[in-house]
Amino acid sequence: MLTTLTHPALLRTQNFIDQQWCDSGARFDVTDPATGAVIASVPDSDAGDARRAADAAAAAFPAWSRRPARERAQLIKRWHALILAHEPDLARIISAEQGKPMHESVGEVRYGASYVEWFAEEATRICGDVVAEAVPGRKMLVLKEPVGVVAAITPWNFPLAMIARKIAPALAAGCTVVAKPAEDTPLTALALVALAEQAGLPPGVLNIVTASRAHTPAVVDAWLADPRVRKITFTGSTPVGKHLARESAGTLKKLSLELGGNAPFIVFDDADLDAAVDGLMAAKFRNGGQTCVCPNRVYVQAGVHDAFVARLAACVGALHVGPATEPAAQIGPMINARAVDKIERHVRDAVARGARVVVGGERLRTADGPHYYAPTVLVDATPAMELAHEETFGPVAPVFRFTHEDEVVRDANDTPFGLAAYFYSSDVRRVWRVAQALETGIVGINEGALASEAAPFGGVKESGYGREGSRHGLDDYMHTKYLCQGQLG
Secondary structure (H helix, E strand, O other), rough: OOOHHOHHHHHOOEEEEEEEEEOOEEEEEOOOOOOOEEEEEEOOOOHHHHHHHHHHHHHHHHHHOOHHHHHHHHHHHHHHHHHHHHHHHHHHHHHHHHHOHHHOOOHHHHHHHHHHHHHHHHHHHOOOOEEEOOOOOEEEEEEEEEEEEEEOOOOOOOOHHHHHHHHHHHHHHHEEEEOOOOOOOOOOOOOOHHHHHHHHOOOOOOEEOOOOOOHHHHHHHHOOOHOEEEEEEEOOHHHHHHHHHHHHHOOEEEEEEEEOOOOOEEEEOOOOOOHHHHHHEEEEHHHHHHOOOOOOEEEHHHHHHHHHHHHHHHHHHOOOOOOOOOOOOOOOOOOHHHHHHHHHHHHHHHHHHOOOOEEEEEEEEEEOEEEOOOEEEEEEEOOHHHHOOOOOOOOEEEEEOOOOOHHHHHHHOOOEEOOOOOOEOOHHHHEEEEEEEOOEEEEEEOOOOOOOOOOEEEEEEEEEEEOOOOOOOHHHEEEEEEEEEEOOO
């Protein structure tokens, strides 16, 4: 797919530091997840590269933070226009290195661009407060100021959207950025930064370094130890998020952590079953189930259990598995062999503990490559199974049967995670009871598609803290300053 780019210059394979495309000493390979074939190599950066990126961001911060908000917004809007203008090429890069079908990659480009546009507009709406006079002759004001240099660390499952929704609010707030994309999918992030350069961002405002799994700790630890880096924004696993929280304590950095999930999807007996199946298909099987908000546990009330499973199995069995180069593909390859191994382990454990496979349940070894897993529906799932407690991160829908509302709310909340939850019901009283009882940062009510640039995205408990998107997303990149002026009487 990379050989068909309309603008080949968009395929970048160097770090971008202080407005210069540059190499590190070593390099590592980026592979096609479908075939395992090498499609490019990029710098395997070290702590020195990370420090040079932080040097550039720190030097650029004073001028960028003082730049009028309207000028920052205009530059970000130029970036947004370039992203949309290069949509086909960006989608090809996403599909080539991440594996998702092309129609999903196009959707990701548009979704990521929506955050860039949103925060360009929010930049001009940064406001403080004038506090009512408490003492004669005294004025009290509250200002919002950028936190400083931001380090953005992003995952592989949405290589454009995740980094766009971190960089855009940081730039809008007046921060400068150092970024490290996931080792599996660096090419998309590098292309996005190339478009930001083309939009006219000043030197040092946005910097990006790539690193392999082996070298990532050295890069990130350099930023964690650097007192000039005032904020870390991270999307990824809970264990890594906890490491970042611990190691950033030495310089008391501000943190935004969007971590693991274990989303319940609840279908009550008064639900519209067709709508519930459609919602589950959209939420569970997007990106092959490789999303942090995809349902991991499907709870169906006993009275509609069998009818729901029959409809779900028909839809899942009809999904077409194939590489992104196939126009008909709906489920692409998993990101790597480790991902398929985990899915296989979860299904094998569930079956050993009494689950029954209705559809799928097997690894697919096709001519296109070894990293495919058949879309799967399991029934008779129980809390004793591994997939009840760990994110499967694949196209597997385990169905749990329940009887009472109180029972399912208890089971849904019986997890250390609290990112997203979904439920379907036509009883308006139940809607409010359950929505308030679920311990998650996001709740989908009769809806399987949750994400929007206008809504706050984030979790509670061990799913992290901080919010991305919406007007609240800008606050995470700013701090509050109180001014008190006396002797005015």
